[in-house]
Amino acid sequence: MTDCDFLVVGHGIAGATLAYVLRQRGHRVLVYDPGQANSASNVAAGLMNPVAGKRFALTWRGAELLPFAAAFYRELEQRYEQSFFSETPIFKLFSSLEEQNAVLARSADHPWGDFVAGFDTTDPGLPGTHAPFGGAWLQHGGHVAVRELLAALAVEGTRAGWLRRETFDWAQLATSSDGAVYAGQVRARHVICCEGAAAVRNPYFHWLPLTPNQGEVLDVECPGLSSAQVLNRGAYVVPVGGTRFRVGATYRWPPFADGITAVAREELAARLSVITELSFAIVGQQAGVRPAVRDRRPLLGPHPTVPALSFCGGYGSKGVMLAPRLAVLLADWLDGHADIWPDVSLQRYNTLQSVGVA
CATH class of the missing domain: 3.50.50.60 (FAD/NAD(P)-binding domain)
Incomplete structure (x- = not known):
């Protein structure tokens, strides 16, 4: 025994x-x-995003969870002498002047603590990135190589x-x-x-009240696209080394297909095409099922x-x-x-x- x-x-x-x-x-x-x-x-791409969603809201308990998680993953990096956590800026692209104005109006109340580092009201000129309405720079987030x-x-x-x-x-x-x-x-x-x-x-x-939720991601090669930050507009674009990025993710409620789908591939490719006008090659696609709660x-x-x-x-x-x-x-x-x-x-x-x- x-x-x-x-x-x-x-x-x-x-x-x-x-x-x-x-x-x-x-x-x-x-x-x-x-x-x-x-x-x-x-x-998963392992994204830690302090401000998310269409409402541009601070994630639940973000002021406590984010620094705690960062310290935890750094401890694991020291223990295993490997790199797991990248504290990377996240650039949230505005989709329109209306969204830009709404977010800037809310910023007067400082609802995001120090997680929002600043705003660009015009295209910041990131290599390969199409951001005509500017965006918000988020800090203290990043991604984990899960x-x-x-x-x-x-x-x-x-x-x-x-x-x-x-x-x-x-x-x-x-x-x-x-x-x-x-x-x-x-x-x-x-x-x-x-x-x-x-x-x-x-x-x-x-x-x-668990409801399985399927998410799919793409791995793409996109030479020339800025890898100094995570990009986010309708999809996240996470740099994973060299000219490779992980793009995701879809959300599918049951019933859903078993494994990857052409529909998700086309959806994510279309979302990436809004963020960059550069050509890219899809080199991988994966699907997983998340445990979502009501x-x-x-x-x-x-x-x-x-x-x-x-x-x-x-x-x-x-x-x-x-x-x-x-x-x-x-x-x-x-x-x-x-x-x-x-x-x-x-x-x-x-x-x-x-x-x-x-």
């Missing part, structure tokens, strides 16, 4: 950060993950034995008031589900009736920004040092569990 303090199911950005935090605190952690190359975390980060953690986990590349079978989990036993072989004090969108099929958590807030905390189980996920398209702080929050709760924030707690949906609503 293998004994551990915490059994984490899933090694995407949610499970990987949580497992790391728990291990750093000296807990015995065992992680199960099948290692899918097209998981949402592996496909696939490389998860790979570095997985190499250590495989070598040290705390990561098992297996599909977890929830039917073989037996729970009690003081813990859980899996497949008659692993005994854990607590089990945390970090399965992402796959949790919609979880027998313990299927009632949560109220656009993460899901965190204990199962309402099974004390040995907790949930960590529902991060949608903001996983790299949310994961570090929420991993620490859940670890603090598991250690008995903090309460789960009400706006992310599973308790806000407990009535769904009691009536069996998915």
Whole structure:
């Protein structure tokens, strides 16, 4: 029998950060993950954007989450002697004079703290970029090489034995008031589900209001396009090295196709053509399924009736920004040092569990 303090199911950005935090605190952690190359975390461009959406609003808890995430990823860079996090300016292109005027009018109230570094009211002349109405310069954001980060953690986990590349079978989990036993072989004090969108099929958590959302991205070669910043107008354009960029992302609600689609390819290519008049070559396309939540807030905390189980996920398209702080929050709760924030707690949906609503 293998004994551990915490059994984490899933090694995407949610499970990987949580497992790391728990291990750093000296807990015995065992992680199960099948290692899918097209998981949402592996496909993601890892963008951390402080101001997003058509309303040009500061992202939820951005003043706390962004600096916390940046410090967390820099710590991992030092540990693994690899580069994962790029604190890169984001240039949000205005689509019209009306949008420019609306944003500038709002800026008088300073609603974005120090995340907006300034505005251009005319084309700033970025190489290869078509920005006739100017745009806003965002700071303290950037992007994370999520696939490389998860790979570095997985190499250590495989070598040290705390990561098992297996599909977890929830039917073989037996729970009690003081813990859980899996497949008659692993005994854990607590089990945390970090399965992402796959949790919609979880027998313990299927009632949560998770809605899978498919996103597709393109990898393009675009010589001459400025790589000194992330570009954002209807799509993000993230520099990933040399003349290569990742362009994304689409949002598709069920039902959606299994894998990449020609529709998404054409949509993203059209969006990129609005940002640049340069020619580009599509060299890759990927699709992943995000775990979106009805109220656009993460899901965190204990199962309402099974004390040995907790949930960590529902991060949608903001996983790299949310994961570090929420991993620490859940670890603090598991250690008995903090309460789960009400706006992310599973308790806000407990009535769904009691009536069996998915």
